[in-house]
Amino acid sequence: MPRESDLPDALVKLKHGFQNGKLGQAYLVVGDPRGNAARLAEFVLQMIFCNSGDPPCGACNNCRRAAGRIHPDAAWIEPVRKSRGILVEKVREIIRNTFETTLEGGWKAVVIVNAERMNSEAANKLL
Numbered sequence: 001m002p003r004e005s006d007l008p009d010a011l012v013k014l015k016h017g018f019q020n021g022k023l024g025q026a027y028l029v030v031g032d033p034r035g036n037a038a039r040l041a042e043f044v045l046q047m048i049f050c051n052s053g054d055p056p057c058g059a060c061n062n063c064r065r066a067a068g069r070i071h072p073d074a075a076w077i078e079p080v081r082k083s084r085g086i087l088v089e090k091v092r093e094i095i096r097n098t099f100e101t102t103l104e105g106g107w108k109a110v111v112i113v114n115a116e117r118m119n120s121e122a123a124n125k126l127l
Helices: 009-019 036-049 061-067 088-098 120-126
Strands: 074-077 109-112
Touching (some): 036 061, 036 109, 074 088
Parallel strands (some): 074 109
16 A cells, blocks of 8 residues: 555544544545545445455455455445346345445445436435
8 A cells, every 4th residue: 555645635534533533424535436535435445344454454355355345344235237237126235235244354335337317206204
């Protein structure tokens, strides 16, 4: 991982919030879902799941799984190809999963990519 002095201000603030136990329960990130916005989401996931003393290390198993979007306690919701939307069934599944015990202890996280593509029923269900 880069040194803290090399990180953008937003990442430094998130890291300090995490270290001080003051990380918010939700963040809205606006940006390219395949660019910096995705990298920010991956950074936060690595930070909360990392096993090192100075997270995120980027090298431990949890950091690699978070970056690869395969950590069992992190869910990514993206629009489905056919409808190009996020449907209420997927939101129900994520809500149900969120209330279950974590698989590895600690945090659970959900990243919603292109949240504006939720139909009104899915958006209302999430609220």
